[in-house]
Amino acid sequence: MNLSAENLPDRIRLLMKLRTSGISDTRVLSAMESIPREIFVPDSFRDKAYDDTALPIDSGQTISQPSVVAWMTWALQVTDRMRVLEVGTGSGYQAAILAKLCRMVYTVERHKDLLKVAEERFKQLKLSNIMTLAGDGSKGWKVAAPFDRIIVTAAAHSVPAALLDQLAEGGIMVIPVGSDTEQLLLRIEKTPNGIEQQHLMSVRFVPLIEGGKMTHTRHNTTSAA
Numbered sequence: 089m090n091l092s093a094e095n096l097p098d099r100i101r102l103l104m105k106l107r108t109s110g111i112s113d114t115r116v117l118s119a120m121e122s123i124p125r126e127i128f129v130p131d132s133f134r135d136k137a138y139d140d141t142a143l144p145i146d147s148g149q150t151i152s153q154p155s156v157v158a159w160m161t162w163a164l165q166v167t168d169r170m171r172v173l174e175v176g177t178g179s180g181y182q183a184a185i186l187a188k189l190c191r192m193v194y195t196v197e198r199h200k201d202l203l204k205v206a207e208e209r210f211k212q213l214k215l216s217n218i219m220t221l222a223g224d225g226s227k228g229w230k231v232a233a234p235f236d237r238i239i240v241t242a243a244a245h246s247v248p249a250a251l252l253d254q255l256a257e258g259g260i261m262v263i264p265v266g267s268d269t270e271q272l273l274l275r276i277e278k279t280p281n282g283i284e285q286q287h288l289m290s291v292r293f294v295p296l297i298e299g300g301k302m303t304h305t306r307h308n309t310t311s312a313a
């Protein structure tokens with residue numbers, strides 16, 4: 089049997105690439121291994137689903153690059169007891185990976201059409217620990233706060249105050265901050281002595297659009313009515 093990299097299934101090849109690029113956290117790697125990225129990309133890009141690149145999705149948005157998803161997930165240091173807020177559901181890929189690692193994911197998306205498709209994917213994968221909300225995630229999700237972890241997957245000009253407020257004491261937030269074309273990924277920790285901030289890497293995300301009201305909530309779980 090020939091075990092050269094070209095003959096391995098695409099998903100395994102991507103995992104090997106992530107590993108060689110320095111991601112060694114086995115929980116993050118196995119969560120990524122268990123989520124089929126091909127169902128989160130448009131049909132026309134299916135053959136590129138396991139390339140390490142961002143890809144276009146509907147409504148002019150993007151599904152993030154797998155290595156950036158891996159680094160952000162790693163930087164969050166999620167455990168299985170945690171409640172995690174994601175701002176920017178997009179395709180739902182990042183939320184699905186988080187759902188494998190924590191107790192409950194709360195994900196907010198301003199494009200209802202994207203959210204609807206993401207919810208169908210969560211159902212298809214039988215991920216019952218994801219709650220979804222259509223609206224402006226820069227305001228967080230007040231009734232469900234505080235959150236142990238917050239991940240923002242759209243670029244903010246500055247860290248939204250509501251998100252800092254809704255981060256639990258001891259909590260960690262990962263968020264790209266900068267201009268619309270260039271951003272730094274920040275890891276923010278709320279410690280008893282105040283906010284500690286670390287720069288992780290430069291990244292490029294679509295902008296976080298602030299403003300607009302929350303229109304309605306929907307739960308994709310059958311039991312959460």
Ligand code: SAH
Nearest residue numbers: 151176178179181182198224225241296297
């Ligand atoms: N996490 C996604 C990638 C998201 S792309 C994935 O895994 O596929 C960023 C998303 O943030 C887009 O879908 C965009 O519509 C959304 N977004 C931008 N501003 C937002 C806001 N204020 N509130 C909620 N979602 C927002």
